[in-house]
Amino acid sequence: MLYLIGLGLSHESDITVRGLEVVKRCKRVYLEAYTSILMTADQSSLEKFYGREVILADRELVEGGSDEILAGAEIDNEGENDVAFLVVGDPFGATTHTDLVIRARELGIKVETIHNASVMNAVGACGLQLYQFGQTISLVFFTDSWKPDSFYNKIMENRKIGLHTLILLDIKVKEQSIENMARGRLIYEPPRYMDISTACSQLIEIEESRQEQAYTENTPVVAVSRLGSPTQTFKAGTLKELVDYDSGEPLHTLVMLGRQVHDLELEYLYQFVENKQNFKLMVEQDQEFFKPPPYVPPVEELDD
């Protein structure tokens, strides 16, 4: 049996009681360590909390060596060959884990998932209603020569139909420099986590070059920092305002508002703004974008 176990967002103790029971009795326990991080825990604190060894699984091991992870798990010996694969958030947040499940099934290994909170649902804590979110986009670190902007059309699509957009910010863990990669040296750069200021700057940069007004520098956004951790912080403002926001330690996520902002959502956001009147004005102005055309009665009715 292969168990995919979500770890939630921050603490060692964010694992579920059921998840912890399974972790304690599995033969091997892997911690997926490249799509996200736990904010207040690491490998050694998890090992202490679980009372057992935890093996770090980097991208090479998961994508190249999934058979190593799964070895022996097909032998059903009262569960004593079971393998646990721990994922920060929920296991189905990243495509890479779907691959692992498909491979396990090919090998005749049963798979069970123990779900947990992830940014995809916990972001509701910012006060914006989850059912009003459109497709999720990812924003990667720009370089001088590489500024991928396919997210721009997706934001446009969401906002044309009034929806909020969850923007996942780039995490670079265990990345090689181009030089080290070219020379085949397994030397890794320090981890980098995109902050709110960088995200807002990059979004404005793309709007300035595209100029299709999917959004503007005055579009309201909510900065979500360290979601689910003891220092969780929300900050609402315009893109331009949040370029100057010091969002502190990682991890960060950004939400761009859509046109359909309900009164209850707005009321909730007020606690995260500097100037309530100004924020209200910015939201109202932004709602003018992509508004459906005003109703014009059919000609027949006018003729009556």
Add this chain to the structure above:
Amino acid sequence: MLYLIGLGLSHESDITVRGLEVVKRCKRVYLEAYTSILMTADQSSLEKFYGREVILADRELVEGGSDEILAGAEIDNEGENDVAFLVVGDPFGATTHTDLVIRARELGIKVETIHNASVMNAVGACGLQLYQFGQTISLVFFTDSWKPDSFYNKIMENRKIGLHTLILLDIKVKEQSIENMARGRLIYEPPRYMDISTACSQLIEIEESRQEQAYTENTPVVAVSRLGSPTQTFKAGTLKELVDYDSGEPLHTLVMLGRQVHDLELEYLYQFVENKQNFKLMVEQDQEFFKPPPYVPPVEELDD
């Protein structure tokens, strides 16, 4: 302090370790009992698991009497007056809990959320990628005279831009009949949970009356039953096919596919279909809807 604590989807032990610690030490513990249910637990099994009393909170208590829930929680006496409010799934799945947070803050009560899995993120277990979902819709039980169809335009909007749609199915808990309500009798109907067959029938009924082809009876959907429970089941097919599907015990959720179905998503869904070739054909046919128009080179280029 008010703790909002997600219970996850199914088992008593789906609560997080941190959530359980808080539940054990709070002064009063309320269980929100009207927006969803835990599939393999109830009030008494939770009380046994927690080793303490749990108070059921119905809609009247939460929406009319939130001050009763919050009473005393503002007194910071080393946590001994803390109140826990337990919610199936994650606390920010339903608007009603946002209200409770706003009321708590007005009363000067600190609020902490302990997140958990909800259908909004765990639905990723069906193999469709979460970032490809559009806005979420709710489908209520139709009556002879009341068939609300505002969801139809939302599905259309999602599918026009290629996105999947999560369809939450109606739950009727502690509802009064019209006669009992009129006579002021507090007699409640047995709980009802919409199944997959009813959902598919209602969706087809609305398409037949609207005929705008937001979807057709041949549009592929995935039935998600008892997500996160030991009897969790997925079934993929067309709307018409799943009208005849016996989805078994509640709870159920439906996902309607969008045009952007990746190969990996499709490969994953094959394990849930009767006839792989037929399903593939239905997906391909359905992808013809809302396709962007084919690229036509500008006239200048043709003149060259």
